[in-house]
Amino acid sequence: MAMTVILPSEPPAFVETDVAARLDAIVDGAGTAAAAFRALDQEAVDAIVHAMVVAGVRHAVELAELAMEETGFGVFEDKVIKNYVATEFLYDHLRDKRTVGVIEEDRERLLSYVAEPIGVVLALLPITNPTSTALFKAIVAAKTRNAVVFRPSARAARCAERAIDIVRTAGEAAGLPPGALQVVPDATLDVSQYLFHHDGVDFIWTTGGPKAVRATNEAGKPCVGVGPGNAPVYVHRSADVAMAVMDVLISKTFDASVICPAEQTLVVDDAVHDDLVAELVRMGARLLTEAEVDALAAIAFEADGRMRIEALGQSCPALAALAGIRLDDGTKVLLAPLPSDLPALADHPLVREKLMPVLGIVRSPSVEHAIDACVLVTEHGGLGHTSAVYAEDAEVIGRFAEAIRTGRILVNAPTAVGALGGVYNELAPTFSLGCGTWGGSTTTANVNYRELLNVKVVSRRQSPPQWFRVPPATFFNTGALGALREAGAARVLLVTDADTEARGVPDEVRSLLAPAAVHVFADVEPEPGEAAIRAGAERLAAMDADLVVAVGGGSVIDAAKVMRLLSEHPELTVPELALPFLDPRKRIARFPQDPHRARLIAVPTTAGTGSEVSPAAVLTVGGAKLTLVDYSLVPDQAIVEPRLTATMPPALTADTGVDALTHALEAYVSIFASPYSDALCLQAVRMILDALPRAFAHGDDLAARTQMANGATIAGLAFANAFVGVNHALAHAVGARFGIAHGRANALFLPQVLRYNAAIPTKFMPAPGYGAYVVPAKYAEMARILGLGESCDELFAGVDALLGELGMPRTAAEAGIDEGSYRAAVPELAMAAFADLSLRTNPRMPLVAELRDLLESVQRRV
Numbered sequence: 001m002a003m004t005v006i007l008p009s010e011p012p013a014f015v016e017t018d019v020a021a022r023l024d025a026i027v028d029g030a031g032t033a034a035a036a037f038r039a040l041d042q043e044a045v046d047a048i049v050h051a052m053v054v055a056g057v058r059h060a061v062e063l064a065e066l067a068m069e070e071t072g073f074g075v076f077e078d079k080v081i082k083n084y085v086a087t088e089f090l091y092d093h094l095r096d097k098r099t100v101g102v103i104e105e106d107r108e109r110l111l112s113y114v115a116e117p118i119g120v121v122l123a124l125l126p127i128t129n130p131t132s133t134a135l136f137k138a139i140v141a142a143k144t145r146n147a148v149v150f151r152p153s154a155r156a157a158r159c160a161e162r163a164i165d166i167v168r169t170a171g172e173a174a175g176l177p178p179g180a181l182q183v184v185p186d187a188t189l190d191v192s193q194y195l196f197h198h199d200g201v202d203f204i205w206t207t208g209g210p211k212a213v214r215a216t217n218e219a220g221k222p223c224v225g226v227g228p229g230n231a232p233v234y235v236h237r238s239a240d241v242a243m244a245v246m247d248v249l250i251s252k253t254f255d256a257s258v259i260c261p262a263e264q265t266l267v268v269d270d271a272v273h274d275d276l277v278a279e280l281v282r283m284g285a286r287l288l289t290e291a292e293v294d295a296l297a298a299i300a301f302e303a304d305g306r307m308r309i310e311a312l313g314q315s316c317p318a319l320a321a322l323a324g325i326r327l328d329d330g331t332k333v334l335l336a337p338l339p340s341d342l343p344a345l346a347d348h349p350l351v352r353e354k355l356m357p358v359l360g361i362v363r364s365p366s367v368e369h370a371i372d373a374c375v376l377v378t379e380h381g382g383l384g385h386t387s388a389v390y391a392e393d394a395e396v397i398g399r400f401a402e403a404i405r406t407g408r409i410l411v412n413a414p415t416a417v418g419a420l421g422g423v424y425n426e427l428a429p430t431f432s433l434g435c436g437t438w439g440g441s442t443t444t445a446n447v448n449y450r451e452l453l454n455v456k457v458v459s460r461r462q463s464p465p466q467w468f469r470v471p472p473a474t475f476f477n478t479g480a481l482g483a484l485r486e487a488g489a490a491r492v493l494l495v496t497d498a499d500t501e502a503r504g505v506p507d508e509v510r511s512l513l514a515p516a517a518v519h520v521f522a523d524v525e526p527e528p529g530e531a532a533i534r535a536g537a538e539r540l541a542a543m544d545a546d547l548v549v550a551v552g553g554g555s556v557i558d559a560a561k562v563m564r565l566l567s568e569h570p571e572l573t574v575p576e577l578a579l580p581f582l583d584p585r586k587r588i589a590r591f592p593q594d595p596h597r598a599r600l601i602a603v604p605t606t607a608g609t610g611s612e613v614s615p616a617a618v619l620t621v622g623g624a625k626l627t628l629v630d631y632s633l634v635p636d637q638a639i640v641e642p643r644l645t646a647t648m649p650p651a652l653t654a655d656t657g658v659d660a661l662t663h664a665l666e667a668y669v670s671i672f673a674s675p676y677s678d679a680l681c682l683q684a685v686r687m688i689l690d691a692l693p694r695a696f697a698h699g700d701d702l703a704a705r706t707q708m709a710n711g712a713t714i715a716g717l718a719f720a721n722a723f724v725g726v727n728h729a730l731a732h733a734v735g736a737r738f739g740i741a742h743g744r745a746n747a748l749f750l751p752q753v754l755r756y757n758a759a760i761p762t763k764f765m766p767a768p769g770y771g772a773y774v775v776p777a778k779y780a781e782m783a784r785i786l787g788l789g790e791s792c793d794e795l796f797a798g799v800d801a802l803l804g805e806l807g808m809p810r811t812a813a814e815a816g817i818d819e820g821s822y823r824a825a826v827p828e829l830a831m832a833a834f835a836d837l838s839l840r841t842n843p844r845m846p847l848v849a850e851l852r853d854l855l856e857s858v859q860r861r862v
């Protein structure tokens with residue numbers, strides 16, 4: 001608030017040795033009190049606060065008298081009200097607040113907030129509200145267990161000292177540590193500077209003019225400094241004019257306007273201007289002539305623009321006498337017409353803060369002009385402080401609130417009485433109105449107890465909640481395809497690839513879907529790209545299918561998932577959906593979650609990818625594999641018909657089978673692994689180790705095919721929830737670069753990756769769900785459960801043996817990759833693998849150098 005001791009910013013001042021010793025003793029005493037205060041509990045603190053408040057209320061009148069006597073301005077009755085706001089209203093706000101120990105608990109997020117005091121607070125008091133601000137700061141400090149060293153305004157030191165004395169005596173009787181409330185009344189700037197830079201002062205809380213705020217900020221300590229205001233008030237034509245007039249008169253006359261949020265300039269719509277002036281005059285305002293405005297400006301301000309102390313807080317008759325203006329008795333406010341022209345308004349001396357019952361008034365031709373004029377007023381000393389708008393039109397209120405840069409914007413309420421909080425609104429009661437960075441404050445808040453606390457947060461470890469999401473229905477075993485008879489669709493798009501079409505599978509499907517109209521889209525290529533998918537999506541949209549049946553390997557099913565999405569949302573692009581993420585729960589890419597127009601039934605013809613139950617779709621874009629992951633991609637039904645896999649040649653059986661095995665082995669140790677996915681991984685690995693050699697050697701062994709088909713889907717259910725790991729990252733990179741089938745590329749790295757993950761990591765992956773680095777123990781457990789042995793080595797040996805039996809390549813050369821090209825590509829492949837999403841859930845954090853090592857390990861036989 002304006003007008004306080006003037007504190008030019010200076011380096012730490014020299015004070016006489018004896019003065020320094022006295023100040024040191026005061027600060028030391030405050031420090032001792034603060035330490036004692038910190039030991040008190042909430043109950044003890046509340047008892048002290050209650051005692052202080054009661055004493056403040058009892059002395060509200062006496063303190064108002066003292067302030068009047070000492071400062072010689074303001075209105076006695078209003079000063080009494082201010083003292084009540086600083087005690088009774090403040091107490092009402094504070095009584096149920098916790099300020100000691102745990103003050104807030106967020107049980108869902110496992111966070112506890114614990115309040116601590118700051119320590120020693122240096123509090124500067126203004127001349128405008130010397131007793132109320134003293135009471136307010138003392139009570140808030142006690143509530144927060146802080147000790148305060150007060151620096152009153154030199155022109156209002158005695159009444160402030162008396163206020164502190166009253167609450168200190170009452171507080172100490174209730175247990176307030178001695179030394180917690182002290183006053184340094186010395187009027188010199190050197191003393192202020194000495195205290196500003198004192199090591200024992202932890203925080204500075206200033207209420208004062210711009211210089212005091214600047215000096216506070218320059219002291220280099222944590223602080224809240226609040227400064228002057230210059231509140232504009234916009235009265236829109238939709239306003240209740242009579243109410244606006246009442247409010248403004250109540251508020252502008254409050255303590256003769258020596259309060260920083262007071263109304264300073266009314267900006268009034270042309271349409272209601274004359275009515276408003278007439279009503280103001282009827283209620284006791286006096287409209288000044290141009291000459292009278294000039295005369296008033298001359299006595300109110302010095303040539304340099306500073307307010308004259310003789311005018312501060314004076315009554316209308318007193319001001320009129322100074323300015324040589326004749327007045328009727330009982331004039332409440334002097335109304336000074338100011339120019340509508342904005343540059344002229346900016347130059348007018350009365351555009352500034354007038355801590356006296358003088359109110360500027362501007363006639364405004366439009367909403368736009370009015371808002372500009374209000375902004376202009378704030379730019380003359382009122383930025384960050386307070387403003388008001390009177391309007392019923394919500395749009396106008398919105399525009400005003402958006403344009404104006406003040407911490408408080410009061411709607412249809414008086415500013416002086418309103419900004420203090422608790423009378424016309426639910427703002428926190430305060431005598432410390434934050435002005436934001438515009439006004440040199442760290443806050444725009446109605447400063448209260450929160451700003452005087454150090455709040456610690458105790459954050460308990462939290463394993464985020466997990467999920468298990470699968471398609472609504474999965475049909476399996478021989479004959480499962482018959483479930484298509486129940487599909488009940490009218491228009492079906494059958495998505496497949498040329499090979500599958502050539503094998504005649506679509507015809508069988510078509511016969512089961514009769515009498516639906518079935519269109520076939522057979523243009524999916526292996527490792528599908530965006531172009532074919534877009535074409536399929538257009539086809540799907542054009543025929544307005546109500547069912548999509550994807551029949552084929554992972555490539556077909558993945559393509560169909562994305563086709564359905566793009567047919568419903570052609571505006572989406574694959575790269576934006578494939579935006580990388582660190583945690584799937586926090587990722588930026590948003591998949592539409594509206595219900596699909598067409599159902600999707602996935603019918604795998606390979607026993608490998610698990611795509612029929614997974615939320616993933618892998619596409620090849622620009623030579624790289626991109627993974628789209630979202631549960632909206634999960635098919636509505638999976639039909640796992642083993643018969644359809646019987647036509648796979650041995651190499652394809654091996655490739656796809658190893659893909660499924662890799663899914664189960666990676667999901668089992670993923671950082672998202674859960675007991676739900678673990679159960680599925682164990683069963684999938686058991687079934688695949690057992691059946692894959694037979695399915696490979698005897699393609700027509702339907703029992704082996706059935707076990708493989710089910711094993712692959714079970715592995716899919718696991719990794720659909722736990723995801724995979726670094727093996728897939730490497731396989732994606734190498735597969736895309738050298739055109740190696742996905743399962744085969746997995747096989748190339750699997751032996752090394754199993755051992756890599758079972759070793760002690762160089763770098764751990766942050767994984768709240770993991771209690772310890774469990775990979776070796778989990779793989780050993782798997783070995784035991786599957787009857788392979790007691791340690792992970794036996795499991796790995798079993799996997800090695802299987803890969804050998806399937807004739808899987810063990811080196812890049814064996815996979816048909818030119819050795820020279822491979823060697824040259826390693827750095828690039830390492831970066832591609834590092835960028836792959838699969839890596840995010842690997843149990844250990846693969847360093848790029850380690851990825852390079854893993855890639856290089858397949859240059860030779862290990």
Ligand SMILES: NC(=O)c1ccc[n+]([C@@H]2O[C@H](COP(=O)([O-])OP(=O)(O)OC[C@H]3O[C@@H](n4cnc5c(N)ncnc54)[C@H](O)[C@@H]3O)[C@@H](O)[C@H]2O)c1
Binds near residue numbers: 605
């Ligand atoms: N979405 C996922 O969750 C997921 C998981 C792992 C892999 N993938 C992706 O799946 C793709 C690999 O799928 P895939 O391994 O099933 O191979 P694929 O779909 O690419 O098919 C490979 C070839 O085998 C043929 N084929 C399929 N079934 C056959 C059968 N029964 N008899 C004879 N030939 C048959 C196909 O016509 C094709 O020519 C890769 O793009 C991979 O990245 C996806």
Ligand SMILES: [Fe+2]
Binds near residue numbers: 609660742
């Ligand atoms: Fe895979």
